[in-house]
Amino acid sequence: MADPIIATAGLNMSFGDVHALQDVDLEVPAGRIGLVGANGAGKSTLIKILLGMLNPTGGATEVYGTSAQRHPLAVRSRVGYMPEGDCFPPDQSAADFVSYTAELGGLPASESRQRASEVLTLVGLAEERFRDLGEFSTGMKQRAKLAQAIVHSPELVLLDEPASGLDPDGREDMLNLINRLGDFGMSVVFSSHVLGDIERTCDWVVMLNEGRLLRNEPLAAIRASNAVQVVLLDDPAPAVAALEARGARVRAADRTLDVEFDTGDPFVEIRDVLAETGVGLRSLGSKQTTLEDVYLAEEEYTV
Amino acid sequence: MSSEGAIFDLDYRRYEGERTGRAKVRWAIVRDGVRKVLGLRRKARRKVLPWGLIILAVLPAIAIVGFQVFTQGLGADELLEDLIPGHADYFGFTYQLTFLFIALATPELLIPDRVSNVLTVYASRPLTLLDYLVARVGSLLMVVLAFTLIPQIVLYLGGAVLSGDLVGHLTGNLDLLWKIPTGSLAVFATQAGVAFIISAYARRRGIAAGIYIGFTIISGGVAFGLAETVNRWFAIIDLQAHASVLIAEIFGQENIAEGTALTEQGISPWVSIIAVVAIAAAASVLLYRRYRKLM
Numbered sequence: 001m002a003d004p005i006i007a008t009a010g011l012n013m014s015f016g017d018v019h020a021l022q023d024v025d026l027e028v029p030a031g032r033i034g035l036v037g038a039n040g041a042g043k044s045t046l047i048k049i050l051l052g053m054l055n056p057t058g059g060a061t062e063v064y065g066t067s068a069q070r071h072p073l074a075v076r077s078r079v080g081y082m083p084e085g086d087c088f089p090p091d092q093s094a095a096d097f098v099s100y101t102a103e104l105g106g107l108p109a110s111e112s113r114q115r116a117s118e119v120l121t122l123v124g125l126a127e128e129r130f131r132d133l134g135e136f137s138t139g140m141k142q143r144a145k146l147a148q149a150i151v152h153s154p155e156l157v158l159l160d161e162p163a164s165g166l167d168p169d170g171r172e173d174m175l176n177l178i179n180r181l182g183d184f185g186m187s188v189v190f191s192s193h194v195l196g197d198i199e200r201t202c203d204w205v206v207m208l209n210e211g212r213l214l215r216n217e218p219l220a221a222i223r224a225s226n227a228v229q230v231v232l233l234d235d236p237a238p239a240v241a242a243l244e245a246r247g248a249r250v251r252a253a254d255r256t257l258d259v260e261f262d263t264g265d266p267f268v269e270i271r272d273v274l275a276e277t278g279v280g281l282r283s284l285g286s287k288q289t290t291l292e293d294v295y296l297a298e299e300e301y302t303v
Numbered sequence: 304m305s306s307e308g309a310i311f312d313l314d315y316r317r318y319e320g321e322r323t324g325r326a327k328v329r330w331a332i333v334r335d336g337v338r339k340v341l342g343l344r345r346k347a348r349r350k351v352l353p354w355g356l357i358i359l360a361v362l363p364a365i366a367i368v369g370f371q372v373f374t375q376g377l378g379a380d381e382l383l384e385d386l387i388p389g390h391a392d393y394f395g396f397t398y399q400l401t402f403l404f405i406a407l408a409t410p411e412l413l414i415p416d417r418v419s420n421v422l423t424v425y426a427s428r429p430l431t432l433l434d435y436l437v438a439r440v441g442s443l444l445m446v447v448l449a450f451t452l453i454p455q456i457v458l459y460l461g462g463a464v465l466s467g468d469l470v471g472h473l474t475g476n477l478d479l480l481w482k483i484p485t486g487s488l489a490v491f492a493t494q495a496g497v498a499f500i501i502s503a504y505a506r507r508r509g510i511a512a513g514i515y516i517g518f519t520i521i522s523g524g525v526a527f528g529l530a531e532t533v534n535r536w537f538a539i540i541d542l543q544a545h546a547s548v549l550i551a552e553i554f555g556q557e558n559i560a561e562g563t564a565l566t567e568q569g570i571s572p573w574v575s576i577i578a579v580v581a582i583a584a585a586a587s588v589l590l591y592r593r594y595r596k597l598m
Binding site (some may be wrong): 051053073074076077079080081083085086087088089090091092093096100101103104105106107108109111115118119122132148150152153180184185 | 314315316317318319320321322323324325327328331332335344345346349415416419420421423424425426427428429430431
């Protein structure tokens with residue numbers, strides 16, 4: 001891996017008896033990174049530690065090679081953050097607030113106003129930028145939150161559940177915007193519990209469950225699978241028994257079988273088994289692994 | 304005229320210029336605080352109270368200068384000199400308004416940021432908690448100084464113009480150049496600490512202002528009663544009296560502090576100085592501790 005933008009070693013975070021993160025070792029490259037996990041998995045805690053907003057109870061965190069705990073201001077000057085909840089003064093216009101947050105990010109006042117206008121246009125709020133934020137709908141607020149996160153030209157943006165509370169059209173727009181951020185040369189950490197959103201936008205996946213790291217690898221590697229999916233016309237029991245006798249791992253759901261062999265050509269083995277048992281075949285093909293499959297399998301494994 | 308057209312896709316433009324330091328970031332927070340307090344770039348109803356108080360503080364000064372212009376040729380200068388309030392007297396008047404101004408301004412500086420979760424945005428930017436708090440206190444200091452200084456400047460310049468000897472008036476009253484800002488600082492130091500602490504905990508601006516006004520008024524009454532009946536040192540819990548005593552000392556006019564629990568009990572002005580410093584220090588520590596849990 002090229003120089004990782006985020007690295008953690010033995011990261012632990014506890015709130016009293018609750019272990020939000022346990023021994024998380026990470027190395028993440030530049031790009032669009034999906035931070036996946038159920039509610040309470042530790043995603044928001046990890047993001048806040050990366051920003052130096054929380055001090056971990058153990059371990060170390062580096063962002064662009066800088067310790068987030070020892071030099072949080074240096075890290076924050078290169079990072080933008082979109083929190084999950086609201087973060088707006090309701091009686092201020094979007095243009096004023098985003099311009100102000102640009103100044104907080106270290107941009108000169110003269111530049112901030114122009115930047116705010118450009119970024120609000122980029123997120124689709126050009127017409128509404130002089131309206132008070134308190135009058136914004138949920139979708140508009142999400143866009144404005146994204147605008148304040150990127151207005152100061154950060155190298156990395158941490159987005160905490162950016163699509164939550166959005167209707168399907170709003171979600172679509174937000175995912176498109178996140179995709180574009182990568183095109184603008186920004187790395188993105190996109191936290192979500194909606195696995196489909198991560199699959200559509202990210203090229204690297206960090207998967208957490210109950211504070212433990214389940215997976216940390218490219219999405220392509222997660223999707224790659226040796227499994228073959230077989231859909232049968234008849235009772236699958238004889239075929240399952242024959243496949244297992246040949247050393248296959250079989251997961252059956254009704255008449256659909258996911259079959260994996262450690263050695264040999266699975267298609268040849270399956271053809272032979274079907275010929276041997278006389279079970280009718282509807283379809284046969286490589287299995288497309290989704291994040292959901294991986295997440296459920298890992299969760300089952302850890303329980 | 305060129306026949307060639309060009310289409311520019313502005314898209315996203317990275318900022319490649321210089322970044323400002325923390326001092327500029329703090330200054331941005333100070334300016335934001337001033338705008339909040341004065342209701343600038345906000346709806347008209349947000350401007351009513353602060354600007355109403357500012358007008359109330361400045362109008363009498365303008366009226367006094369106008370009255371002096373009107374009565375200048377009447378030949379009753381000596382008689383009028385006793386009637387027309389001077390700088391110290393005027394301070395005694397604006398001081399009461401400053402108390403109300405601080406009651407309204409301080410919640411505006413702290414409560415919306417906390418209740419609307421804007422603190423999360425501050426916490427994600429390259430600035431410290433101390434930067435934020437110092438800048439917010441700086442915002443209040445700026446507006447309070449302006450609030451107390453503007454009417455004094457009106458009086459000062461009015462007096463200079465009316466005297467017919469501009470330079471003579473200015474050089475003859477040089478002491479006012481330190482007395483007026485020092486008096487303003489004394490008022491700020493006496494009152495802002497408690498106002499900030501109340502605003503650091505209250506969730507509604509109106510409630511914070513009400514608690515502060517109630518606390519200040521009640522503490523005066525309680526101080527008077529307890530100092531008379533239990534122990535004279537209870538007089539020191541009268542916050543407003545400390546400001547009166549300090550202003551009286553700065554301007555050398557004892558009548559400003561007359562009738563307060565502190566003067567009635569014969570407590571030295573030094574006690575007021577120590578009390579004000581102690582209140583400001585305690586308020587700073589409490590404010591920092593409170594916000595350390597939030598940011």
